Amino acid sequence: MITVERLTKRYGPFTAVDDVSFEVKPGLVTGFLGPNGAGKTTAMRVMAGLTPATSGRATVLGRPYAALPNPGRHVGLLLDASAQHAGRTGREVLTLGAILMGVGKHRVDEMVELVGLTEKEANRRVRNYSLGMRQRLGIAHALLGDPEVLILDEPANGLDPAGIRWMRDLLRGYANEGGTVLLSSHLLNEIERVADEIIVIGHGKIVAQGTKDELLSGAGTFTRSTDDDALLAALAAASIVAQRTATGGLQVEAEPVAVGRVAVAHQIVLTELRGADSRGLEEMFLDLTADAAREEVAA
Amino acid sequence: MTATTTTTTPGRPAPVSKSAESALPTHAKVPSRIAGPRPTTGVAFTRLVHVELRKMLDTRAGRWLLIGIAGIIAVALTIMFFDNGGEHSFAMYLQATTMPMALILPVVGILAVTSEWSQRTGLVTFGLEPRRIRVAWAKLVSALVVGLCAFALSLVLAGIAHQAAITFRGINGDWATDGLVLLGAGAYVLLGVAQGVGFGMLFKNTPAAIVVFFVLPTAWSILGSMVSWLGDAAVWLDMNQTMQPLFEGSLTGAQWAHLATSVATWVIAPLAVGIWRLTRAEVK
CATH class of the missing domain: 3.30.70 (Alpha-Beta Plaits)
Structure with missing residues (x-):
């Protein structure tokens, strides 16, 4: 369960997240959809207590993230698959997490196997990983502490279609067991394939939210x-x-x-x-993307 | 993902080349539950220290840094062993092992903090322990532990070298060591490490922290000799000067005051401001 209430984050004159409220429910996969620079990552960082909010608040499992005891055992984070020390091996990254969370080393082996990294790959340094392998390592790290909530930023980035299907099945199974999943993407068809609920964000504001069926039927x-x-x-x-x-x-x-x-x-x-077809959603999304692209050109 | 993984057979296809990667499992498995209730108590501080210690040693950079220190100590001891027939007191041998170490160890402290920003591992570190002040203390404690171990090692190595010089080169051994000298050498190492951690937190940037750390003492001695009031201030603030009496084994009241002032300025203040920054900074 994640609750975001009237969350605003400003950087000087720029408002990255603008009065955003939503709820992510357990048992469902919620997709956070928006073009690059829409405020998804900033909102997720605020949820994880890494970025202070300008106003409003975000709670995970009923409390602010920073108040969670041993948060790795409650919330699995994957905020940037590339944010790993290039000089550590994949296995070492997981081992450090396992020590900190206080879960056994066998859990590391289990997660390595779960995301299908071979023994050899796990012992390779992250510097030599492809983006897809970093994502798999990131997912393994997020699941390491057997969390109740998953917050994943662009987890499907770098995965091929088979990989996206694998992730959908994984998250589906995880949600079916009562887990809460929030994942972001800037690709509509990725979200369409994985999520039950969709929150669309553009320019820091929520422009649509609801179940996938609701949003698509609106078309x-x-x-x-x-x-x-x-x-x-x-x-x-x-x-x-x-x-x-x-x-x-x-x-x-x-x-x-x-x-x-x-x-x-x-x-x-x-x-x-x-x-x-999701034309309504697609058009709304394309409008947002076009706006963002125009702004990039203007800047 | 690569094209080599399009036909997935049960079991795992062997990687074709070094860059090829294994296929995802054909069926996604839901991770098993960890038995027992989820923890209601925070991460134990000892676990934080354990992880921070491990992080200092588990990268190639960290390992080479320590190997480099060991190498320099070996070279220094070899020179001592052959110079003047090895005729030096234990205190001299100790100085030969401690000085080079004290010079480089602060980099271990700097990297322990700055790598969280330069390698962006802070996203994970502060995600797993959002009470960042505990991470800051764990980094300081683990850096000091490394410093202590290194100092203990330098004591042992200096002892072995001195004994070897007595045994094999027939010098008259001189084991006399003043407690204050030992304390001074230890403090020199540990204060340097703590200063490194503080500078790392203050600058959050590896090159800046390292450059300032190494340029500062030189700047003192150059500017201090040119600008008279800076020279006066150096008596209070240049740690190279204020630490000197420690090695000589006696401190006057004024010298203690000088030492305390310089430590407060270059170790305590950077740590305090650095920790304050670290707890507030946005982690990206």
Whole structure:
């Protein structure tokens, strides 16, 4: 359980996180989605007590992070897979964590195996790790203390599609056992594949949040029929906004059930009726990304 | 991830080249639970010290630093052994082992702190112990432990070298050591290490901390000889000067005051301000 209440973090005139509130519930994988520089990492660092908040607060398991006794046993952190001493071996990184948390050395072996690093790889220095291997080491470190909560910043970065699926299965299984998971990503399809709940952040503000189904269904309906002209007219008569798409069929700003009712009333045969792809979410996200890109160019 | 891992067979495919990496397991396994309830007490301070000690020695940089110190001591003792037929007192041998060590050991203290920022391991360290002041103390204590061990080693090595000179070169041994001299040599090593830790916390940056640490004494002696009021101040503030009476085995009241003032300025103050900075800094 993570609770963020009216959290704001300013750096001089720049507001990195702007009055953000949300809750991350146990038993679910919550995705924190936003373009680079949206404030995800800053918000996560505040949750982990590494960055002081300007105002507002974040609590993990009901208390501020700094008040957790032996926090590694309660919260697993992966804030930056590259933030490891280049001169240590992967195994040594895990061993240091195990000593500090007071979990046995066998737990290190278990985690090395869990993320599929070979004995040889574990004994290699982190300097020689690929990004994907660093991510795996980071995930192993986050899980080392058998935590109740996971806070992972861009954990899928550097993983291939098979790796992303592996992570989805891992986090799914972990959440099913009652764990709380917050993971961030700047890639929509990554979040779509892994998360149950999605929080979208842009310019430090939350622009959307809800279950994946809610957010995706907000995208409206896509439909095709034997007579799209008639359907378009019928929908207009029911004051439902709809428009033709370039590839044929109609994009309707209503739930599939509403479109179906109109079609039945006018005895129009539908050949396709489904919730539109995540277009709504995707467009909102692309707008955010475009804004961020423009700002980068301006700067 | 690499293309070599697209066909995953049960079991683990052998790495093809040095850079190839193993495949993720085909099925994600949920980590097992650790038996018993989750801890309600914090991380024991001894565990923090244990980890900090280990961190000083488990990287190539840390290991080479200590090997380098051992090498310099060996060279110094060899020179002593052959110079003037090895005819030196134990105190001289001790000085030969302690001086080079005291020069380099503070770097161990500096790196113990600055690597948390330069290698960004602070994200993990302060994530696992958010009460950062405990981490700061653990770093100081572990650096002092390393200093103590190194000093003990230099005592032993100096003793062995002196005995060897007596046995093999037939010198007249002189084991006389003043307690204050021993204390002085030990304090010289430990204060240097503590100063290193303090400078590391103050600057949070390896090159800056090292440069200031090594330039400072030289700057004192150069500027002190050119600018008269700086020369006067040096009596109170230049640690090389204020420590000198310790090695000579006698201190007047004024010399104690000089020593205390310089230690407060260059060891206690940097540590205090450094710890204050460390507990407040944003960890990125």
